[in-house]
Amino acid sequence: MDHFLYQGGALHAEDVPVAEIAAAVGTPFYVYSTATLERHYRLFDEALAGMEHLVCYAMKAASNIAILKTLARLGAGMDVVSGGEYLRARAAGVPGERIVFSGVGKTRDEMRLALEGGIRQFNVESEPEMEALSEVAISLGLRAPITVRVNPDVDAKTHAKIATGKSENKFGIPISRAREVYAHAARLPGLEVIGIDVHIGSQLTDLEPFRLAYQKLADLTHVLRRDGHDIRRLDLGGGLGIPYTSGNEAPPLPSQYGAMIREVLGDLDCEIEIEPGRLIAGNAGLMVSEIIYVKSGEGRDFLILDGAMNDLIRPAMYDAWHDIIPVVQPEPGAEQRPYDIVGPVCESGDTFARQRMMPQLSPGDLVAFRSAGAYGAVMASEYNTRPLIPEVLVNGQEFAIIRARPTFDEILNRDTIPEWL
Numbered sequence: 001m002d003h004f005l006y007q008g009g010a011l012h013a014e015d016v017p018v019a020e021i022a023a024a025v026g027t028p029f030y031v032y033s034t035a036t037l038e039r040h041y042r043l044f045d046e047a048l049a050g051m052e053h054l055v056c057y058a059m060k061a062a063s064n065i066a067i068l069k070t071l072a073r074l075g076a077g078m079d080v081v082s083g084g085e086y087l088r089a090r091a092a093g094v095p096g097e098r099i100v101f102s103g104v105g106k107t108r109d110e111m112r113l114a115l116e117g118g119i120r121q122f123n124v125e126s127e128p129e130m131e132a133l134s135e136v137a138i139s140l141g142l143r144a145p146i147t148v149r150v151n152p153d154v155d156a157k158t159h160a161k162i163a164t165g166k167s168e169n170k171f172g173i174p175i176s177r178a179r180e181v182y183a184h185a186a187r188l189p190g191l192e193v194i195g196i197d198v199h200i201g202s203q204l205t206d207l208e209p210f211r212l213a214y215q216k217l218a219d220l221t222h223v224l225r226r227d228g229h230d231i232r233r234l235d236l237g238g239g240l241g242i243p244y245t246s247g248n249e250a251p252p253l254p255s256q257y258g259a260m261i262r263e264v265l266g267d268l269d270c271e272i273e274i275e276p277g278r279l280i281a282g283n284a285g286l287m288v289s290e291i292i293y294v295k296s297g298e299g300r301d302f303l304i305l306d307g308a309m310n311d312l313i314r315p316a317m318y319d320a321w322h323d324i325i326p327v328v329q330p331e332p333g334a335e336q337r338p339y340d341i342v343g344p345v346c347e348s349g350d351t352f353a354r355q356r357m358m359p360q361l362s363p364g365d366l367v368a369f370r371s372a373g374a375y376g377a378v379m380a381s382e383y384n385t386r387p388l389i390p391e392v393l394v395n396g397q398e399f400a401i402i403r404a405r406p407t408f409d410e411i412l413n414r415d416t417i418p419e420w421l
Ligand code: LLP
Pocket: 058, 061, 079, 102, 103, 162, 199, 201, 202, 203, 237, 238, 239, 240, 275, 276, 277, 278, 279, 314, 318, 374, 375
C-alpha cells in the first residue's frame, strides 16, 4: 500500500496534487511520500517485535538525507556500503552504533572513517579485507566489531544481476569455509567477532530461499559457538520484493517474513538485524515526467517523455517493469491503445515500455512511474548532460524540495580546463 492515489480525478502524493508539484519544480522529478516510508519501516519493526532487533535501512535504495532523517527519527539503523553513505547517515543524525558497513571492497580510508566516527559493525566479505581491517583498527588503538558475510549457496530465484547468494557470485565467503575463516578472524588482534551476516539477493518474491539460507545460518551459529566464537548477532540482509504491477503479484508481507525469522532463528538468543531497502523506499516514490511529443511510427506510436534512462535506469538495465499512469485520471472505460514509451536519449535502450496500453495522451500531459522510489534517483546519471532531476518529499499537505535540480552553470563549472588548453 502507498499514498499515491487519485482524488477528484487528479493523482495525489498524500494530500498534494502531483500536478501542483510539477508546476512548482518542473519535470521530470522524483517525489516521495513520508507516510509510505514510515509505514514500511514500521511493518518491519513490528514484524520482529519480541526479538531483540534493529532494522537497518539499506540506504543504497534511496539515500537523500531527508529520507534518511524520516526513518532515523523512528529509530531506524542504516546499512551503508561506502564512505559517502556513511557520511550521509551521520549527516541525517544516525549514531554510529546504528550503522552497519557492508560491501565487498571497503577501502582502508573508508574503514578508518567509520572506526573514527563510530560503527556498529563491519560485515566483512573476505580474508584480505579482515586483515586490512584488523591493521587499520590497531593503528587507531581500536578493535573493529565484525560479522563475516557467508555465501550460503542458495538460489534466490531473482534477476541474475541482483542475485548474490550463489557460489559463483562475488559476495561473502563460501559457507563451507566458514569455520576456517572465523578461526582466522579470531586470531586477528584488531577484530572482535560478534556475529554472522548473509544477504542472498534483491526483489525476492518467495520466502523459501530466505528460509533455506537462514536455516544454514542457524546451523552455522551452533557450529561456530562450539568452536568458541561468541555469536550474538545475526544480520539477515535485505531483499524482500515488492509488487511492481497493480495486477495479482503478491510477494510475502514483512509480517510473514518476520514470522519465518522467528520460527527459524528465534531460539538462538541472537540479536537480529535486517537490511531492507527496496521494500521501504520502492513504493514510496514516483518519477513524474511530461510528454514532449507523440510520434506516430510505422505500426506503432511513441510517447516521447522528458524523463530518460539516465533518470530511471531500471527498465534499460534489468528489463524492469514500472506501472506508468497518467496524472489526470482517465475517465472510467476510456479507450486504451498501445504506446512505446521512450526518453530522448539517443539509444534504443532508452525505452521504458513497449506496447504499453495507455489511454489517449497528448504533449504536455504528465505521467507517473510507480514504484520508482528505490534504485531510481540513486542510480541516475548526467548522461547526455541531462541534469540530475530534483527530489521532493511530501508530508501530508506539505511538500519540500529535498534536492534541487542543478543549473547548467553548476554542471559546466565542475569541469576544469588544463593549463595547456
Ligand atoms: N543488504 C545488502 C548487502 C545489499 O547488497 C542489498 C542490495 C540490500 C541489503 C538491500 O536489498 P533490497 O532490500 O533493496 O532488495 N539496483 C537493483 C537492486 C540492487 C540491490 C543491491 N543490493 C535494482 O534496481 O533492482
